[in-house]
Amino acid sequence: MQGKIDAVLFDAGGVLVLPDPTVLAPLLAYYGASIDHDVHARAHYAGMAAKSASTAGENDWTQYDNVYLETVGVKANVREEALHVFGRVKGVANLWRHPTAHAKAVLQTLHNRGVPIGIVSNASGQIEDTLRQSAICQVGEGPLAPVRFVIDSHIVGIQKPDPRIFHIALELLPDIDPSRIAYVGDSLIMDVQGSRGVGLVPVLVDPYGFAEGHDVHRIVSLEEVVHFFSDK
Numbered sequence: 001m002q003g004k005i006d007a008v009l010f011d012a013g014g015v016l017v018l019p020d021p022t023v024l025a026p027l028l029a030y031y032g033a034s035i036d037h038d039v040h041a042r043a044h045y046a047g048m049a050a051k052s053a054s055t056a057g058e059n060d061w062t063q064y065d066n067v068y069l070e071t072v073g074v075k076a077n078v079r080e081e082a083l084h085v086f087g088r089v090k091g092v093a094n095l096w097r098h099p100t101a102h103a104k105a106v107l108q109t110l111h112n113r114g115v116p117i118g119i120v121s122n123a124s125g126q127i128e129d130t131l132r133q134s135a136i137c138q139v140g141e142g143p144l145a146p147v148r149f150v151i152d153s154h155i156v157g158i159q160k161p162d163p164r165i166f167h168i169a170l171e172l173l174p175d176i177d178p179s180r181i182a183y184v185g186d187s188l189i190m191d192v193q194g195s196r197g198v199g200l201v202p203v204l205v206d207p208y209g210f211a212e213g214h215d216v217h218r219i220v221s222l223e224e225v226v227h228f229f230s231d232k
């Protein structure tokens with residue numbers, strides 16, 4: 001990938017932020033779940049892999065929720081109640097706010113190297129504020145890592161994997177060939193298929209290897225994105 005990429009677009013959920021384990025861990029501990037934040041991170045990626053494998057639509061979280069609870073160890077006899085509670089709480093978009101490892105540092109390093117950065121997220125109108133409040137980035141200059149834009153599906157009225165949401169981003173990077181722009185996401189359908197469909201270079205965040213064997217450039221850590229530019 002080194003020398004092949006000139007700009008990077010990021011998904012937000014599962015890439016820059018995760019559903020907040022400081023809320024979800026104690027919530028689900030009542031049902032027997034682990035309170036280890038790493039276990040909850042693993043549960044997110046396991047859930048995303050199951051969601052992709054089921055080819056569920058973006059708004060169908062059934063598979064994700066089931067696999068998340070299974071991964072964190074919710075007891076079978078309280079599973080239905082836990083699913084109800086988890087679905088309601090995780091469904092609050094603002095709780096997708098816990099910074100992933102290296103998110104802030106990676107965006108800052110990319111910016112320092114002059115790499116144009118943008119965010120394209122299926123969200124609920126909140127994600128630009130959340131990324132700022134979680135001290136990850138802001139649009140334009142400021143105390144955090146600057147990004148050129150944050151495209152929120154709720155605000156533009158188009159969700160990934162619809163190509164039109166990616167085209168909005170491409171219009172904001174008019175001087176860069178799409179084949180030299182990476183799209184970093186955590187969903188094989190919304191992110192990989194969606195971005196590939198408009199000629200971007202998909203990169204899948206797959207820290208636990210759940211997508212092994214799939215035809216996509218997989219990264220274990222966001223830090224690997226910096227290595228795309230190690231010649232700069």
Ligand SMILES: [Mg+2]
Nearest residue numbers: 011013014186
């Ligand atoms: Mg995502």
